[in-house]
Amino acid sequence: MAGTRAVKKSTLPDIIADDLRERILSGELAEGETIRQENLAEEYDVSRMPIREALKRLDAEGLVQFTNNRGATVTKHSLREIAEIFDLRMLLEVDLFRRAIPAMTATDFARCDEILVAMESSYDADDVGKWGSLNHLYHSALYAAADRRLTNEVLQGVSLHSDRYVRMHLSVMQQREPAKKEHRDLLALAQARDIDGACAMLTWHITRTKDALLALVAENRATSPENTTA
Incomplete structure (x- = not known):
């Protein structure tokens, strides 16, 4: 037995x-x-x-x-540390996406599309908490075919911190409509096997989010009693 x-x-x-x-x-x-x-x-x-x-x-x-x-x-990260979090995301995610695209199957594309539909519903419902988890799930699905377990483990920790700041400020970041389009474009470029175009779009997507977020956090901290922006 x-x-x-x-x-x-x-x-x-x-x-x-x-x-x-x-x-x-x-x-x-x-x-x-x-x-x-x-x-x-x-x-x-x-x-x-x-x-x-x-x-x-x-x-x-x-x-x-x-x-x-x-x-x-x-934990309260400095602005330099927040920028570093997004820079690390960019390094890891672009590498994973570049490796994943040639290996992606119809099943991978269907999974990404399914998550996108749910994300778009969360945008419309103004459900920031649900959007945050779906955003992470979507990016993970884009890179799953790379089959890089160790890189994904490192990315998991980095994403935890970046998602925290995005979710904290999403309601006032004017991010939703641009993010919806960029997420759709990422999937379309992957389906077309346009590796360079897809990686360039992902780099832009993360950079735009980082720049908008840093500006917002700096503004908020400048008007707070602690005034910590370093």
């Missing part, structure tokens, strides 16, 4: 970390905000132990800066 097999189950720290992650990505927990373990324990109606474990996981992801005795603060 075969032995029992371990099945991974969500633990309490997993559940709390997932919820806190979403609150950070959505901007509900603002950059630089102090997160106190005792307050979270009361809010989630748990002891401090699962809160501490959840915060350690988010610290490993770079979303918070955690210390055992003082709780945690939501």
